[in-house]
Amino acid sequence: MILLKNATAVQFEPALVKQGVDIVIDNGLIKDVGTNLSSKYPNALIKDLKGQLVMPGIVCSHNHFYSGLARGIMADIKPSPDFISILKNLWWRLDRALDEEALYYSGLICSLEAIKSGCTSVIDHHASPNVIAGSLATLRKGFLKTGLRGMTCFETTDRNRGLDEMAEGVEENIRFAELIDAAKAKGEEPYLVEAHIGAHAPFTVSNEGLSLLSNAVKKTGRGLHIHVAEDTYDVTHSHHHYDQDLVERLDSYGLINNKSLLAHGLFLSDKDIAILNDKDGFLVHNARSNMNNNVGYNDKLASFKNVALGTDGIGADMFEELKFSFFKHRDAGGPMWPDSFLKFLGNGNELLSRNFSAKFGQLTPGHKADLTILEYMSPTPLMADNLAGHFAFGFNASHVSSVMVEGQFVYEDREFPFDVAPIYAEAQKVAARLWKNMDALKS
Known part of the structure; x- marks a missing residue:
């Protein structure tokens, strides 16, 4: 006591x-x-x-721990004039270059940095196409090592190997959820890590993939964690190939509920927002990432029932994220004041309450x-x-x-309970190797 x-x-x-x-x-x-x-x-x-x-x-409600070794990256990155080229030239090369060791140190460093920034919990969204099976358990080791509470999931996608890759991603999500259930039942260690069912974005998940994800949500009782409408391309793609709005399409597969976490949502239609609100799902706003990728501004924040704040992989400093979120809103002529953004920050704890079945x-x-x-x-x-x-x-x-x-x-008193210097020293070596691996990959 x-x-x-x-x-x-x-x-x-x-x-x-x-x-x-x-x-x-x-x-x-x-x-x-x-x-x-x-x-x-x-x-x-x-x-x-x-x-x-x-x-x-303090909760960071959307992050990417796989990006932890990208800071100051020294890899050959082609000029990237639009959102899709940023993904192809940088992030989709980085995630393909990850091996298990790089993944572990990336997650461990991100956990330490989150704690030092004042976070008690981070909701992660993971991608490592060449290390799918067991990748979430590897990330979990970092959470448990540092004592950080969190959630994670695998970013199901078809962007590299089509339906086979999607099936493997869904299997990893189910496997991890079952691992969590087994750990809870045994009570062998603190219940610090939970699962979502993850997907990259609607434009890289076919209807066959959505059907697999729907089955996973029903089987595990978890919610979907996905990017939506981060760029207008996602909306256009959905209209072109499926003749549906984004959330409308996800909802048609039973993927929107009160555990759903939709990141970004800059260009969602009023119909989509109404569906999300009606199903009591969450939008997570990531102001700095949107600014960095030059994708635009979400001027409909006040229309969403549930909004939380995340970083989309730009660290886990939620004090800084709240400031940027508020200042960008004011710069865009928005009507809300800091109290609204403080509520958004606090809403991260509501996400935890829904997923951990506890009070936060x-x-x-x-x-x-x-x-x-x-x-x-x-x-x-x-x-x-x-x-x-x-x-x-x-x-x-x-x-x-x-x-x-x-x-x-x-x-405690600005000290971790163990020596973190060797971890950072090893992470630097792993990061240098990761960057070389990226240069060996084609965009």
């Missing part, structure tokens, strides 16, 4: 800022919240936070003890009414001092 003493409790939704709070953690859950609780729990290990901010864990996102008894702790000295009053303003204009990842997942510190 751990007692976090003298904390400043911060909650996203409903907004809360309260000083002098004690939080008792036991068996992975918040057990009690109040003042002067040390006498009530005399056997608890006490950590005096001296006024540091304690908030529900509030500092109340019975909720998971996934917590982000900040050492933040504010020059102005910090209160519930201006909390979102501090997120947009004040907080950043450098303020993260500690991170707790499932009631355990995975990062």
